[in-house]
Amino acid sequence: MRTVVFSILFLLLIQINIQGQSKEVIQVETNDLTMIFTASQNEKVIFQYWGNKLDGVSSFLDRKVKGQPDTNDDFISQLYPAYGGRYYLNPALKLTHDDGVLTSELVYAGSRTKTLDSNKKETVVSLKDKLYPVYVDIRFVAYQKENIITQSATIYHNEKNTVKVENFASSYIPLHAESYYLTHFNGTWAAEMQMEEEALTHGIKVVESKKGVRTTQSENPSFILSLNGPSKEDSGEVYAGSLAWSGNYKLSFELDETGKLGITSGMNPFASTFYLKPEQKLEAPEMVLTYSANGIGQISRNYHDWARKYAMAHGDQLHPIILNSWEGAYFTFDEKTITDMMDNAAKFGVEMFVLDDGWFGNKYPRNGDNAGLGDWQTNKKKLPRGIPYLADYAVNKGLKFGIWIEPEMVNPDSELAKKHPEWIVKSGKRDILPMRNQWLLDLSNPAVQDFVFKTFDDVVSMSPNISYIKWDANRHVDNVGSDYLPASEQTHFWYEYVKGLYNVYEKIRAKYPDIQIQLCSSGGGRVEFGALKYHDEFWASDNTNALDRIFIQYGTNLFFPAIATGSHVSTSPNHQTGMMAPLKFRFDVAMSGRLGMELQPKDIQGDEYEFAANAIKDYKQIRPIVQLGDLYRLISPYDKNDWASHMYVSKDKKQSVLFAYSLKYHGRTTYFETKLKGLDPTKNYKITELNVKPGQSSFYGNGQTFSGDYLMKAGINLNIGNPFDSAVLLISQE
Ligand code: DGJ
Numbered sequence: 001m002r003t004v005v006f007s008i009l010f011l012l013l014i015q016i017n018i019q020g021q022s023k024e025v026i027q028v029e030t031n032d033l034t035m036i037f038t039a040s041q042n043e044k045v046i047f048q049y050w051g052n053k054l055d056g057v058s059s060f061l062d063r064k065v066k067g068q069p070d071t072n073d074d075f076i077s078q079l080y081p082a083y084g085g086r087y088y089l090n091p092a093l094k095l096t097h098d099d100g101v102l103t104s105e106l107v108y109a110g111s112r113t114k115t116l117d118s119n120k121k122e123t124v125v126s127l128k129d130k131l132y133p134v135y136v137d138i139r140f141v142a143y144q145k146e147n148i149i150t151q152s153a154t155i156y157h158n159e160k161n162t163v164k165v166e167n168f169a170s171s172y173i174p175l176h177a178e179s180y181y182l183t184h185f186n187g188t189w190a191a192e193m194q195m196e197e198e199a200l201t202h203g204i205k206v207v208e209s210k211k212g213v214r215t216t217q218s219e220n221p222s223f224i225l226s227l228n229g230p231s232k233e234d235s236g237e238v239y240a241g242s243l244a245w246s247g248n249y250k251l252s253f254e255l256d257e258t259g260k261l262g263i264t265s266g267m268n269p270f271a272s273t274f275y276l277k278p279e280q281k282l283e284a285p286e287m288v289l290t291y292s293a294n295g296i297g298q299i300s301r302n303y304h305d306w307a308r309k310y311a312m313a314h315g316d317q318l319h320p321i322i323l324n325s326w327e328g329a330y331f332t333f334d335e336k337t338i339t340d341m342m343d344n345a346a347k348f349g350v351e352m353f354v355l356d357d358g359w360f361g362n363k364y365p366r367n368g369d370n371a372g373l374g375d376w377q378t379n380k381k382k383l384p385r386g387i388p389y390l391a392d393y394a395v396n397k398g399l400k401f402g403i404w405i406e407p408e409m410v411n412p413d414s415e416l417a418k419k420h421p422e423w424i425v426k427s428g429k430r431d432i433l434p435m436r437n438q439w440l441l442d443l444s445n446p447a448v449q450d451f452v453f454k455t456f457d458d459v460v461s462m463s464p465n466i467s468y469i470k471w472d473a474n475r476h477v478d479n480v481g482s483d484y485l486p487a488s489e490q491t492h493f494w495y496e497y498v499k500g501l502y503n504v505y506e507k508i509r510a511k512y513p514d515i516q517i518q519l520c521s522s523g524g525g526r527v528e529f530g531a532l533k534y535h536d537e538f539w540a541s542d543n544t545n546a547l548d549r550i551f552i553q554y555g556t557n558l559f560f561p562a563i564a565t566g567s568h569v570s571t572s573p574n575h576q577t578g579m580m581a582p583l584k585f586r587f588d589v590a591m592s593g594r595l596g597m598e599l600q601p602k603d604i605q606g607d608e609y610e611f612a613a614n615a616i617k618d619y620k621q622i623r624p625i626v627q628l629g630d631l632y633r634l635i636s637p638y639d640k641n642d643w644a645s646h647m648y649v650s651k652d653k654k655q656s657v658l659f660a661y662s663l664k665y666h667g668r669t670t671y672f673e674t675k676l677k678g679l680d681p682t683k684n685y686k687i688t689e690l691n692v693k694p695g696q697s698s699f700y701g702n703g704q705t706f707s708g709d710y711l712m713k714a715g716i717n718l719n720i721g722n723p724f725d726s727a728v729l730l731i732s733q734e
Helices: 002-013 057-062 296-310 335-348 386-396 415-419 446-461 487-511 546-556 583-590 606-628 708-713
Strands: 015-018 021-029 033-040 046-052 093-096 106-117 120-129 134-143 148-157 163-176 180-186 194-199 203-209 222-227 238-244 249-255 260-267 274-276 282-292 322-324 352-355 400-405 466-471 516-519 537-539 565-570 594-598 630-635 643-649 655-662 672-674 684-690 705-707 716-718 726-733
Touching (some): 021 057, 033 106, 163 238, 222 249, 222 296, 238 260, 322 335, 546 565, 546 583, 606 643, 643 672, 705 708
Parallel strands (some): 352 400, 516 537, 537 565, 565 594
Antiparallel strands (some): 630 643, 672 716
């Protein structure tokens, strides 16, 4: 009863009458955060606030900002600015109407909020053009516990003919501060997710991809925006966004003449005009947003909690330790090579064997990357008893079995390319440019979608003992074009390709909800929430060099959780970089993600064998903390001092594991010191160093008990300081 009275009072409070018009406050709220808009029928919807929850929201109804001298109009921030009216900045929406008019003016047409379940609330704000029958619905889903808000948009119209949609963003966020620091992530093959932070100046900074496929290899569609100074781990206001979309994207940051920053995020409008028919709906993907008043640590924990629950498969279950055959065998293997690898993997305590590239193709055998893609029949010469034999062999050894596919691609030297030239992405009569000797199949075509689904289905159906698929994609789009789409709709390709991919993913997940799928695209070319939703994990990079992985995983884990981050121990010297590193360092790095191995296991002998088997045993002990716990970063590898350290803490704060790495020679007398985070100050914790021989601990207090308060206030020091020294500490409540 009390709640009802309060709700009525609240509604009265936030509705006032301005010149006969009702003005209202719209709030999109999680447990701790809120986005606030004000709206009156037939007026623009104003974006008022995005941050921690606050009292007195009705004050937003009268809020004024300095006006524009020649018109007296406010420099207002809109929820979803369209190109038209007095708007001159980067618009979220730009379209050309049926009659050739270039402008749109979107005004409020109503909103509704509905509880989807105990943790999810949906709010839809409906906008319409002032003059034309064009409608845009802005949809928010607020995830209460995780403090995540997703925003997306849908457009449709009733004009007589087609409307040309030229810009159609997912979200627009206006901010106002003294200064803005943007963190974004650039990369290339084997060096993905390299973090860069810069102070924004007036004008527009754009982070984008036009590659169509493998879009996250060079820039990730995720950002962190810190107000009034560079971002810090545990303090300062930071906003973050990550676009859930597996195609071209554009994030733009426009600092205007009023000192306001407008962040527009969504599909990349480049060469993508969409000819929208009457009644047809076009949907922009979800932008996944969060905020923290206490630095980026909380941002990561919000994303990780949300991703484990809503943006990946099986995020609540422990993920297995894998031996993947790629770096151990590449294309050169036969049945015995593989069964030997399995024998040795099983001895280490590995839990799954994955057969990578090279197992298929007969007329065009897949003995290198130049032939066979598209012909998904087992190569009889290499594997005469077929995949079922290998899958059974694995299971008899106590291992699960997984297998690699790259179903969106085709080698010119393949039966498929000869049979279906019309399925290949091409630009009219221009050359089809190969990349890694392969072409791309046109997923905008439903027949290709069926083929890709069937490939998956057929491969999985080879044996009931296949429980994991590694789905790779090793090129991006160039010389774009589709034989399937009509000439007038070639610009739809970018959108339709991704929709086609999602159709296939949907069908696969409907039929195979339990199978584990790895998201791989030349390493980290598809690390974003749109695709991750259908997968259990991703391969963060083809670079398995532990030193480089510290940086790649640092950037990746700002948004994506450790449970989804495939992280494998490989051989030394490293195949990508030639760098030598001790086995301990390689394990200590890989164990902070989803541990696996990427080598020929028979090469690990003697002391190294003992070490590896023990490390795998220890990983099983710390796995629930790493995979399901909270990440606390202690020292960034990007800091000047060349250390890196982070912890995972179990949700109940009973167990924690700390990783520390020395990235260079620090001198004979310098040691590593850090204060711990995330523990319970009232509890005592016993610290045990893992991956270390008795008597060789780098921690003076190995085996001793300390209070959480002491560990977080006084901290600990470790005797590590040479390049590739490292330590892993298990911290358990007594
Ligand atoms: C690229 C992947 O990232 C590698 O792990 C491996 O699967 C190769 N492709 C196989 O061609």
